[in-house]
Amino acid sequence: DAKTTQPNSMESNEEEPVHLPCNHSTISGTDYIHWYRQLPSQGPEYVIHGLTSNVNNRMASLAIAEDRKSSTLILHRATLRDAAVYYCILRDAWGYGGSQGNLIFGKGTKLSVKP
Amino acid sequence: NAGVTQTPKFQVLKTGQSMTLQCAQDMNHEYMSWYRQDPGMGLRLIHYSVGAGITDQGEVPNGYNVSRSTTEDFPLRLLSAAPSQTSVYFCASSYYRGNTEAFFGQGTRLTVV
Numbered sequence: 001d002a003k004t005t006q007p008n009s010m011e012s013n014e015e016e017p018v019h020l021p022c023n024h025s026t027i028s029g030t031d032y033i034h035w036y037r038q039l040p041s042q043g044p045e046y047v048i049h050g051l052t053s054n055v056n057n058r059m060a061s062l063a064i065a066e067d068r069k070s071s072t073l074i075l076h077r078a079t080l081r082d083a084a085v086y087y088c089i090l091r092d093a094w095g096y097g098g099s100q101g102n103l104i105f106g107k108g109t110k111l112s113v114k115p
Numbered sequence: 116n117a118g119v120t121q122t123p124k125f126q127v128l129k130t131g132q133s134m135t136l137q138c139a140q141d142m143n144h145e146y147m148s149w150y151r152q153d154p155g156m157g158l159r160l161i162h163y164s165v166g167a168g169i170t171d172q173g174e175v176p177n178g179y180n181v182s183r184s185t186t187e188d189f190p191l192r193l194l195s196a197a198p199s200q201t202s203v204y205f206c207a208s209s210y211y212r213g214n215t216e217a218f219f220g221q222g223t224r225l226t227v228v
Contacts, residue, residue: 032214043119043205043219044158087157095165095212102148102173103207103217105157 004088009110012078020073020109022088031090033064033071034103039084044105047073047086051093083113117141121206121220128196128227136191136223138206146212147189151175151202152222158205164189165212196227 005023012018024033035047048055048062050071055062061074075082087108095101122137140147148163160173164183178200180192189208193200203224209217 036217043207043222044217045219046216049214049216085157091214093214101212101214102160102163103158104160104174105150107157 004090004106006086006088006106006109008107009112011112011114012075012082014080014113014115015077018075018078018082018111018113020075020086020088020111021070022072023070024088024090025069027068027090028092030093030096032093033062033068034089034091035060035062035073036087036089036103036105037082037084038087038108039081044087049091078111078113080113080115083111085110119206119208119218119220121204121223123223124221125224126226128193128225130196130198130227132196133192133194134196136193136204136206136225138189138191138220139187140189140208140218141187142208142210142218143186144208144210144218145186146210146215147183147206147208148173148217149179149181149189149191150205150207151200152205153202161191161204163212193225196225198227201225201227 034049036044038044050062063072085108092101119140149161150158162181164170206220207217209215
């Protein structure tokens with residue numbers, strides 16, 4: 001299975017940008033890069049996903065390296081509500097590959113936001 | 116839209132008892148899955164279903180059964196609860212298995228004593 005590597009924890013100050021890195025050196029051509037986050041005592045929620053090009057939505061931006069072996073989730077202005085565990089997950093586009101298209105979670109990065 | 120609904124939210128079982136965790140979605144999603152999350156850990160996939168009548172095992176299927184008789188419902192059964200099954204259980208659904216956004220329920224916190 002293609003795996004991802006994330007730092008265990010990161011800290012940020014409120015209203016500053018946050019860059020959450022993810023390495024995925026064994027990514028396959030049909031793997032999309034998905035990000036989910038889990039707020040305390042809640043189920044995970046979708047953040048963003050992409051294949052090759054950088055992606056933006058109302059929650060965050062996703063910057064993908066040209067060789068696709070790494071990516072960065074960017075929160076443009078961290079708020080206290082962004083304190084959560086962030087998961088970077090590879091998901092096969094059509095439900096095949098090592099993960100069979102399932103969401104396989106690692107331990108993620110715990111983001112702390114200081115006021 | 117209710118999204119993904121899990122019941123109950125909390126449950127205490129005695130060792131050896133059986134129970135069913137309910138999961139329902141109203142988004143007409145084909146793909147549904149069950150996860151467990153232990154303290155300080157990420158989520159681990161128990162079972163999943165790609166459509167009504169089709170189920171398959173995930174990473175940690177032992178001790179759990181599932182069935183999918185309708186698109187909307189995907190119950191998880193514990194036939195004989197063990198303390199090792201104390202965990203928080205999450206149900207998720209997405210339009211199909213693959214490159215789509217998944218929606219998660221709020222979880223069921225299960226304690227087996």
